[in-house]
Amino acid sequence: MATAKKIVKEAAENSILKPNAAVQELAPYKQGQSQAEGHEEPIKLSSNESPHGPSPLALKAYHDAGNTLFRYPDGAQVDLRAAIGDVFSLNPDQIVCGNGSEELQLLLVRAFLSAGDEVIFSENAFVMGKIHALAQGAKVVTAPEPNHHASVDEILKRITPETRMIMLASPNNPIGDYMRRVDFMRLVENTPSDVMILYDGAYGDYVTASDYDPGFSAVDWAPNVVVTRTFSKLYGLAGLRIGWLYCDPSVMDPVQRIRTPFNANIAALAAAEAAVRDGAYAEKIREHNNEWLKRIKRELKALGLFVFPTVANFYLIRFSATGPHTAKNAAAYLIDRGIIPRPVAAGGPADCLRITVGLDYENEAVLEALTGFMSATN
Numbered sequence: 001m002a003t004a005k006k007i008v009k010e011a012a013e014n015s016i017l018k019p020n021a022a023v024q025e026l027a028p029y030k031q032g033q034s035q036a037e038g039h040e041e042p043i044k045l046s047s048n049e050s051p052h053g054p055s056p057l058a059l060k061a062y063h064d065a066g067n068t069l070f071r072y073p074d075g076a077q078v079d080l081r082a083a084i085g086d087v088f089s090l091n092p093d094q095i096v097c098g099n100g101s102e103e104l105q106l107l108l109v110r111a112f113l114s115a116g117d118e119v120i121f122s123e124n125a126f127v128m129g130k131i132h133a134l135a136q137g138a139k140v141v142t143a144p145e146p147n148h149h150a151s152v153d154e155i156l157k158r159i160t161p162e163t164r165m166i167m168l169a170s171p172n173n174p175i176g177d178y179m180r181r182v183d184f185m186r187l188v189e190n191t192p193s194d195v196m197i198l199y200d201g202a203y204g205d206y207v208t209a210s211d212y213d214p215g216f217s218a219v220d221w222a223p224n225v226v227v228t229r230t231f232s233k234l235y236g237l238a239g240l241r242i243g244w245l246y247c248d249p250s251v252m253d254p255v256q257r258i259r260t261p262f263n264a265n266i267a268a269l270a271a272a273e274a275a276v277r278d279g280a281y282a283e284k285i286r287e288h289n290n291e292w293l294k295r296i297k298r299e300l301k302a303l304g305l306f307v308f309p310t311v312a313n314f315y316l317i318r319f320s321a322t323g324p325h326t327a328k329n330a331a332a333y334l335i336d337r338g339i340i341p342r343p344v345a346a347g348g349p350a351d352c353l354r355i356t357v358g359l360d361y362e363n364e365a366v367l368e369a370l371t372g373f374m375s376a377t378n
């Protein structure tokens, strides 16, 4: 029997309608595994979602929005922009919301990149950005991360007259480490003003380190800096698809020209507004995450495993390249026990598994399983 993949490949080969050459070359994005054979309700720790779900106030706002589903959403996104502005002390007129931060990154790419332009990605930038850039016909330039840390020097070295954008995530994914404020400032100060710095802060809500820079104040003096944030992680609204960006008015204008008017749906706008205003709930989730990170790092280290520095809601563990304790064997061992980790995609550090910080019982299950795995000799 023909596999689904083969059918799709044959259909593409036989089709008269051809996508543009750049799109033909793209490899589709692969999302985290969500099933473990033999486990009806596996512990899914493969996509860095918040296992706590959203604030009860956000859930109520979501349900209440059910009464207005026959209406179009507010295309001007006034209430959510005002709430984000209040909570983060930002000018709401410089905020745009969208169908996840992914959509906003796509809009920035479409509005600011042309075929042949160069985009520099720090090695661990989010992969969707590369897909958007390549589809636009832009050229992807990768700045290596020596010691698995984003390097300002490696990025700056790669700027040419063709460079139009730099994309980097802080904290990054799949490692979870962040760029220190001094380094971020050096990047902004040394990047030509006609090169956009797209600073992806999807995991920024978890960070309490005083030398982390969320990037917002840089936008006010460097109009080429754009920050994207999401409600998919700490705020527990991944399924609703809602994110936002903060930018200079000169960036806002082109984005608004190509944004579809109702790109953020009515339920997402309502739930996100309630979520961002519920600071006490967000704080509880942040504390739970950060307490568990400390314990997980300590216990995994005691098992002889290396955990990369992380301030996000996930941790990356390095396993042996050979012998019984490889990442592949660890993944199989965890999946057998109904726990789904994320093997690191090609290009990331080898021999690693990325695991989301879960609920108490989920984290306990991971620690117990990895203790069993490390004591097994084959």
Ligand SMILES: Cc1ncc(COP(=O)(O)O)c(C=O)c1O
Binding pocket: 047, 048, 099, 100, 101, 102, 103, 125, 126, 169, 171, 172, 173, 200, 202, 203, 229, 230, 231, 232, 238, 242, 243
């Ligand atoms: C670094 C990073 N940026 C952006 C995203 C996408 O977030 P959103 O759900 O807002 O599209 C993710 C999702 O995992 C991510 O890891």
